[in-house]
Amino acid sequence: MNFLRKILFPFSAVYWFITSVRNFFFNTGVFKSYTFPLPVIAVGNLSTGGTGKTPQTEYLIRLLSPLYNVAVLSRGYKRKSKGFVLASANSNAQTLGDEPYQFYSKFPNIRVAVDANRKNGIEQLLSLSPKPDVILLDDAYQHRRVKAGLYIVLTAFGDLYANDYILPAGNLRESKSGAKRAGVIVVTKCPPNLSARKQKLIADKLSPALNQKVYFTTIAYDDAVYSETESVDILTLSDTPKVLVAGIAKPQPFFDHLMEPGDDCMEYPDHHDFTDVEVEELNKISLARIIITTEKDYMRLKGKLPANRLYYLPIKSEFIINGNDFDNTILNYVGQSTGNS
Structure with a gap:
């Protein structure tokens, strides 16, 4: 840890306390989390950006959209609009945000919406006809008012959350223990030739729970x-x-x-x-x-x-190994789920 981060470390302790209390209240039901009667998959990370959420969300869209009516809900970071907005022919990056607009432009067969209030966003999507079969929550790992049925947490190969610290001394939005909420951990942006030995070393460092699966992906350029x-x-x-x-x-x-x-x-x-x-x-x-x-x-x-x-x-997320197992994990959850509670 460099000198500046050492100076900021006391502030990280305060940030850790606040986020830990918040998570404790959600975990114990003091703060209410809402569930919905359809599969909801949340894609996110513990750190502040740069983990490859967009290509991972697009991977899920490609996997699910041939089989299901898929909707993607994002907060629409840095958009100029407010509240719930459903993407349409009149939308652009200013009204949706760049990433949701990218989803809408590339995948015209799905619904894309933005709302900082994910609960309201899901309710609005469910009021549409036909209703979505599955909802993907983009960058919603810390948005705990909605309880997803499956959480996918991403961590970049060169910036593992296991090696990081909480803001502002580090880049973590919450404690490393927050990764335990995920059913799936994906190590992104790996070298395409990452050896099985190094994959095991990384997986051991992340210390997954028995119910968690760890996968490794790389960025493939068009x-x-x-x-x-x-x-x-x-x-x-x-x-x-x-x-x-x-x-x-x-x-x-x-x-x-x-x-x-x-x-x-x-x-x-x-x-x-x-x-x-x-x-x-x-x-x-x-x-x-x-x-x-x-x-x-x-x-x-x-x-x-x-x-x-x-x-x-364009870029895509590609699995180095066990991609079929990841696909089956997602498809089994969506196919077998009648809700996400």
């Missing part, structure tokens, strides 16, 4: 980048001058995957709302070069930069 009208194979871009733009929590792997000599990298804060001045700056820096951004950033930059020069690189 072979092409996409604009509004076309796709271009990445291999053909090695000699193409470009500007790489990322407003995500940990952008270095994205830059490393695409960067060639002479390219420029522009880094912004996570979920960054690009101003007119910044868009103009990107236009000036890029000149005639193409601009490649992350899929999440594309949702916020689309319509602000020339469509013929703006591209995004």
